[in-house]
Amino acid sequence: MTAPLTLPTSTIPDPAEAPGLRWGVIAPGGIARNFIGTMHAATASRLVAVCSRSRERARVFARDFESDAGLATAYADVDEFLAHEGLEAVYVASPHAQHFALAKHVLEAGIPVVIEKPMTLNAEQARELFALGHQKGAYVQEAMWSCFMPHYDVIRQVIESGAIGEVTGVIAEHCQYFPFDPEHRLYAPELGGGALLDLGVYPLAFAHWVAGSPEEIHATGTLTATGVDEMISISGLRDRTVYAVQTGLGARGEVGAHVLGTRGKIDVDSWFFVPNSFTVTQFEAGERGEDLRMRFTYEDSLPYELPRHPEGGNFGMAFEIAEAARNIRAGRLESERWGAGDTLAVLEVMDRVREAIGVRYPGEEK
Ligand SMILES: NC(=O)c1ccc[n+]([C@@H]2O[C@H](COP(=O)([O-])OP(=O)(O)OC[C@H]3O[C@@H](n4cnc5c(N)ncnc54)[C@H](OP(=O)(O)O)[C@@H]3O)[C@@H](O)[C@H]2O)c1
Structure with a gap:
């Protein structure tokens, strides 16, 4: 007979207690709104710089997310954005096909980066980004937000x-x-x-x-x-x-x-x-x-209170933001919860699946 179970508690720390970093965002679209909204509501990190293909869109985004850290600076040029004084981490939120080039740019400047899922189109690109992160001493994390959440931790x-x-x-x-x-x-x-x-x-x-x-x-x-x-x-x-x-x-x-x-x-x-x-x-x-x-x-299983979303949504991205902030401050180069090995393994599966069903993206012809 199986011993009756007592459910363990989550070991994921309160996101509100993670270090507050100065973040920039590239490609301020739909998901970037969730990410920065969550950051400001549930963590100590703050947006300080925004980079869009249109300076006006970057300005609108900065205004919408003005915080106790002030108004973020709006950029329409990635190099100028990366030279923003005191930038500690960058979140890349473009469509997938642009993740690789944008994140590479960020890492070449030696700045830690969190990249939306899937981190890249294929495993080869992700391998290159993790290698560059190691070479530059800069943290790299795929924003696979679920894997940083308390219920995944308890399931494990x-x-x-x-x-x-x-x-x-x-x-x-x-x-x-x-x-x-x-x-x-x-x-x-x-x-x-x-x-x-x-x-x-x-x-x-x-x-x-x-x-x-x-x-x-x-x-x-x-x-x-x-x-x-x-x-x-x-x-x-x-x-x-x-x-x-x-x-x-x-x-x-x-x-x-x-x-x-x-x-x-x-x-x-x-x-x-x-x-x-x-x-x-x-x-x-x-x-x-x-x-x-x-x-x-x-909600009943968390040892801390999370803020309530005004529109009934969730602040689930808080856990990935806090994970990145803790690791970056500690000088780590990847997450132990969802690191290079995990991102690469899933991308390798997706490469094999696309091969099997015949999907190739422009630039993958070789
Ligand atoms: N974690 C989650 O729950 C979640 C949910 C949805 C999406 N995502 C991921 O987030 C990423 C973005 O999704 P989204 O729905 O936010 O996409 P989106 O709104 O279509 O695009 C995001 C932003 O990327 C910029 N962009 C669009 N096309 C571009 C291009 N060709 N080159 C460079 N920048 C371009 C645009 O900003 P500017 O024109 O202002 O530069 C746009 O607002 C995707 O990788 C997706 O998988 C994650």
Whole structure:
């Protein structure tokens, strides 16, 4: 009989207590608004410089995020932006296809960088950025925000405790419906479009988080009229754990994740990659051989209070911002929670999946 489980608590420190850094943002679009809004609401870090392709857009962004540190300086030139006095970290929030060139520029200036997911279009580009970070002594982190969150931390602890037995399966899915629009970055090959890099990166990162880097990968998929991936099924094998990942932009799905073990399972609430709750079931572990269920409720399980989002959203990015701030201040070059090995392993899987279904981005022809 399995020993009844007591749920562990999260070991993720309060983001409000992380060091406050002076940040710059490149490409102030939709996700940059979330990131800087979260930074100001839930951490001690502050925006001091903004770089857009349009100085006017940078000015508008700076005005919208004026803080107790004052008004951030607006730039339309990356070199001028990188020369901003006292810049301690840069967040790159462009579409994926521009991540590599922009982050390379930042690292060449010796400045730590956090790059939106997926960090680059392929593993080769990411390898080059991590190597450059090491050479320049500058921190590099993919903004895989879920992997810095408390519920992922507790899921990892539950698995390691043996409470669900040996993990033999992972199922994760991220499908959303986006009406066909060849101009939208999700459909545009020149912007790194397709479901895999944008949506599939989350279930693949979850499967990697649980099972590790796969030895075997099989993938099938369909393509959009613009030649990027539309719906994909991926299966992976690592040691004795199989995983099944489904992703797509042509249908709306559950956005769920499940860890299957020989003596129990973990079902993460939808959407699994935002701050969320989950249920652990232990098979036949009760006194009369009944299944035992235990609930991890995200908000009740934190040892600190997080600020409430005025629009009912979440401040989940606070954990990745705090992780970067702590590591940069400590002089580390990558995160132990989601570092170079993790980013590269997932990008290598995505390279293999794209190869299998025939998706190549401009510049990858060789
Ligand atoms: N963590 C998350 O939850 C999450 C959610 C959504 C997206 N993302 C990631 O964040 C990144 C950006 O997504 P988004 O939805 O914010 O995209 P977006 O709004 O389409 O683009 C972000 C900004 O990038 C700049 N940009 C657009 N096209 C560019 C180009 N060709 N070259 C250089 N800069 C360009 C634009 O700013 P300027 O024109 O002002 O320079 C734009 O406002 C993607 O990699 C995506 O995967 C993450």
